[in-house]
Amino acid sequence: MNDNPTIEFALRMGDNCLILAQQVGAWCGHAPVVEEDIAFANVALDLIGQTKLWLGYAGELEGKGRSADDLAFLRDVRQFRNCLLVEQPNDEFAKALMRQFLFDAWHHPMLTALTKSSNARIAEIAEKSVKEVSYHLERSHDLITRLGDGSPESHAKMQEALNDLWRFTGELMTPDSVDEALAADGAAPELSDIQAEYTAYMRSALEEATLVAPEKVHMYQGGKTGVHTEKLGHLVAEMQWMQRAYPGLKW
Amino acid sequence: MYAQMVKSTGERPKTLDEMTPEERAFQTRIDADIKIEPKEWMPEGYRKTLIRQISQHAHSEVVGQLPEGNWINRAPTLDRKAILIAKVQDEAGHGLYLYCAAETLGVSRDELIQQLLTGKAKYSSIFNYPSLTWADIGAIGWLVDGAAIMNQVQLQRCSYGPYSRAMIRICKEESFHQRQGYDIMMALMRGSPEQQEMAQDALNRWWWPSLMMFGPSDADSVHSAQSMAWKIKPVGNDELRQRFVDQTVPQAEFIGLKVPDPEVKWNEERGHYDFGEIDWEEFYRVLKGEGPCNRERMAARQKAWDDGEWFREGLMAHSKKRAAKKLAAE
Numbered sequence A: 001m002n003d004n005p006t007i008e009f010a011l012r013m014g015d016n017c018l019i020l021a022q023q024v025g026a027w028c029g030h031a032p033v034v035e036e037d038i039a040f041a042n043v044a045l046d047l048i049g050q051t052k053l054w055l056g057y058a059g060e061l062e063g064k065g066r067s068a069d070d071l072a073f074l075r076d077v078r079q080f081r082n083c084l085l086v087e088q089p090n091d092e093f094a095k096a097l098m099r100q101f102l103f104d105a106w107h108h109p110m111l112t113a114l115t116k117s118s119n120a121r122i123a124e125i126a127e128k129s130v131k132e133v134s135y136h137l138e139r140s141h142d143l144i145t146r147l148g149d150g151s152p153e154s155h156a157k158m159q160e161a162l163n164d165l166w167r168f169t170g171e172l173m174t175p176d177s178v179d180e181a182l183a184a185d186g187a188a189p190e191l192s193d194i195q196a197e198y199t200a201y202m203r204s205a206l207e208e209a210t211l212v213a214p215e216k217v218h219m220y221q222g223g224k225t226g227v228h229t230e231k232l233g234h235l236v237a238e239m240q241w242m243q244r245a246y247p248g249l250k251w
Numbered sequence B: 001m002y003a004q005m006v007k008s009t010g011e012r013p014k015t016l017d018e019m020t021p022e023e024r025a026f027q028t029r030i031d032a033d034i035k036i037e038p039k040e041w042m043p044e045g046y047r048k049t050l051i052r053q054i055s056q057h058a059h060s061e062v063v064g065q066l067p068e069g070n071w072i073n074r075a076p077t078l079d080r081k082a083i084l085i086a087k088v089q090d091e092a093g094h095g096l097y098l099y100c101a102a103e104t105l106g107v108s109r110d111e112l113i114q115q116l117l118t119g120k121a122k123y124s125s126i127f128n129y130p131s132l133t134w135a136d137i138g139a140i141g142w143l144v145d146g147a148a149i150m151n152q153v154q155l156q157r158c159s160y161g162p163y164s165r166a167m168i169r170i171c172k173e174e175s176f177h178q179r180q181g182y183d184i185m186m187a188l189m190r191g192s193p194e195q196q197e198m199a200q201d202a203l204n205r206w207w208w209p210s211l212m213m214f215g216p217s218d219a220d221s222v223h224s225a226q227s228m229a230w231k232i233k234p235v236g237n238d239e240l241r242q243r244f245v246d247q248t249v250p251q252a253e254f255i256g257l258k259v260p261d262p263e264v265k266w267n268e269e270r271g272h273y274d275f276g277e278i279d280w281e282e283f284y285r286v287l288k289g290e291g292p293c294n295r296e297r298m299a300a301r302q303k304a305w306d307d308g309e310w311f312r313e314g315l316m317a318h319s320k321k322r323a324a325k326k327l328a329a330e
Helices: A005-025 A034-062 A068-074 A093-114 A120-148 A152-168 A177-184 A191-208 A231-239 A241-245 B021-031 B044-063 B065-069 B078-103 B109-117 B134-155 B161-189 B193-212 B222-229 B237-254 B280-290 B294-307 B309-329
Strands: B265-267 B272-274
Touching (some): A005 B078, A034 A093, A034 A120, A093 A191, B044 B065, B044 B078, B044 B109, B078 B109, B109 B294
């Protein structure tokens, strides 16, 4: 971990965007209808833009001359700070949609709060990102509602995806020393406030979608401190292939 | 465009004397460059040929996402990744406009997709070649989109209004695609010896298939003659192919690449580049389904369709429920 909590925080925000972009970008050409190819590509593009802002800021704070690209393509898996939710498998569209929804529903209130950050740079990045993310949430909420309250099969698939992924939502709202340090400075919100908002939002959204969040599940942790699931190593290996095979070249 | 060997009526165009009064009035409008719009009368052959051509074009855009999508996860930098996603997304968008344009002729998108999946409808054979290295993403943008633009520019003048208008929009995006492809090639040629080798290897593999994209010589094709008379396809295959060679050879030379054809040579007298004979056996083999990736491309589209059935049905079920609720409330 970095001694500077702001670096850690920027890496967390940026890595969430990077890993999720890598996952949703892969759907282009493989989604159930061409409109979804287009929509997921849009989300991926927004997230790559946000990745550049957050990781660019982390690199500057670090002061070792590492760019956003260096951080994306040249760190090993233990240095990634994304939450476990975004690295979950990408092989089913229902799960990809549910993962997006569970993330967007956190990302949006988080960025909204960060627009009021005492750290001007964070506020600026959040200001730019929140506009894009409000569209992401609108889309994922809409699809979750329609598919949850759709056919028996679509309902079952969305419920199964929710059952599987819900256990990764707790991490996003469980504060550690980094979150506490930023909240103490007014640079980031108290995660308990985000948790309250998330819970209320989910209650109404899931009810509308006729879905039920599982109760009493163990909430998995680890991504924020670099202890990931096995999946992430493969994802990173694929993403970094060119930079590892041809080090130091310009493309 | 990405349509090759679109079948028309299979007969030579009728002369004005042989036409019925309706057909004659229609042909007169075409000859006067007046656009035909969806609700107007049109010969059945015109409608069918257009459906074939537009749907083949749409399918090509959609299948065309696959070879490039193959590199989205491995793009070497964040900017290259974003540019590639934006490009593949544009192709999906083109597919969408074109399916909509085809729908104005009285056929549904689902029917067209079924024709693709059963093999009844074709897509451009170029997408049956594999994208093996990052340089292939450069070569596809530069050559494949370059050949597509060559074709699409003339299709902006197509006699059918919705197709012509879709082409105008699509052409703007395709020219950006070609530039991004050439930009990748340029970066590689400015780079290390292994990058330069990668670029040359990609050109070697994509050059001939790109020339095949224009389809066989139209010297004796009745399909081409009818399509040209109806201004569904205003310019012939050979002429477009020549324009493409004339444009591309100097671009290759400019960045230090060598076109893999010993017969390529400037012909002062013709004012064009001469080039070697295309391997038409390879063309027909790939068209028949025996190209390097035909099976994989169709398997990917079939999987997307099958795996997405619950999604499409779920949305339909929801919209029926909502309509029923609305009705009950009234």
